[in-house]
Amino acid sequence: MTPHLPRHQHLDRLIREAARNDPRITHALAYGSFTQGAADGFSDLEYFVYLPGPARLDVRAWVEAALHGSPFVVRHFFVNDFGTPNFVLNGLLRLELHAEAPARLADVAGWPAAHADPARMLVKDTDGRLAAALRRLSTRGQPDPVAEAQGVLDRLLGWLAFGANVLARGERIRAHELLAWVQGGLLRLARLEDGQTGHWVNPSRLAEWELGGAVLERYARTTGPLGDLERHYAEAWAWTAELAARLGLHVPPELARDLSPEPRR
Template identity: 60%
Template sequence: MPPHRPVTPAQRDLDRAIRAAIRADGRIGHALAYGSFTQGTADAFSDLEYYVFLSPAELPGFDVRAWLEGVAPVRHFVLNDFGTPNAVMDGLIRVELHAEPETALLGVEGWPNWHMNPAAMLVKDRDGRLAAHLAALRAKDQPQPEDEAQLIHDRLLNWLVFGLNVLERGERVRALELLGWVRGGLLRLARLAEGSTEHWLTASRRAEWELSQGTLERYALLTGRLDELEGLYAEAWHWMQELTERVLGLRGASPELAREVGGRLGGLQRRR
């Protein structure tokens, strides 16, 4: 296990300040925190993450950056790849703050309900609706990773074929990028094969301490240079086939598709 770096006073102070500012802001009717701070697993490197819900009339005038600046200095601010406002505060503390209309409250019940603690999550609830939605979410049956196994496999196979096609076209940089999606799918299948699904939603989290040394070594074989891609894709294909046999009930690629993938890989390697 890695040495534990406990949550810092700066993180705790910032979390308290943000929560207090949320409660004091009359425009915000409902708010919650999420992530490791609400799950009891935060450390010195953890983000602070929140959702605030406002009336549709108030939402357009709510400037997330300006609001955070009113709490503490913002050293960097950006809308991330998914459209979420992200800020970097002093001490390299990252803050995610989603601002949503109150009409989106019901959508909370559709969130993943892994490791959730409604008491730690609830920050503000003007009329009790958010508490009710969190309770309903917690009461739902938790999805089982095994139920996703076939979808994970099928998506992985799709990414692998996509990567092979662009590799043969000669787009090696793009093929290397697509290999990242292939690695992600293989990591999830490896977690299923080993029965290590504690961090299923983010399969790479704590992988160094939750997966076997053999799996980590196999994963490392999928990292390399642009001029090694033929071998990397071949290794990914072989590992995928092995994991397919190890995960109970998993249906692999059709024989016809398997022959085509094998032939494509063989042709690529012969031409190197």
């Protein structure tokens, strides 16, 4: 269950009430950690509203009207890198609001199903289509980390090769950026080995609490200053090879030789 979060709960009530009272909005839902019972005082709130002509909805004005007369003040508004309006309220409480056309309702059934709670997600549904999509979402199979592990490793190897080439070219900042993708793959495989796959989709979430000290220490050896990138990539490759062996996953032998920190041939 979500802990007692009075500010989050107050904001959630305001957004839900505004969506239900707006005749333009045909469907609305909440999603994310707050609906999953996993939020804390640092979590954000996230919503989708559906209406004909969503581009004509002034999302900023809509949210400000919903917050009028409340303790909440918009400190900052921006559209994130994925085109979604975002708000930072007083106290750094964050709010994300997507506006979509009802034709996109079917997409909901294809969202990641882990931790989905349709009863807590549903805000408004004028014709039953959203409830039906949420029911389909709830009946989808949960992620199967064992079945997905080889694919995770394959992508991880690709990121290692990409990063190694960029680093060899001398683009250290870019190589540092790519290391984040490597680390994400490593965390997934480490979670699988550690039996901590509850946050398989977002493997860094609560990693400090869910993963053992040895895993965290190993992870720390894959990150650090730009000047140590060669060492970080070598550590990442060594950990990748060890995890693959312990999990019974396949690494092409020729690729393993090429990824070793020895001089290229």
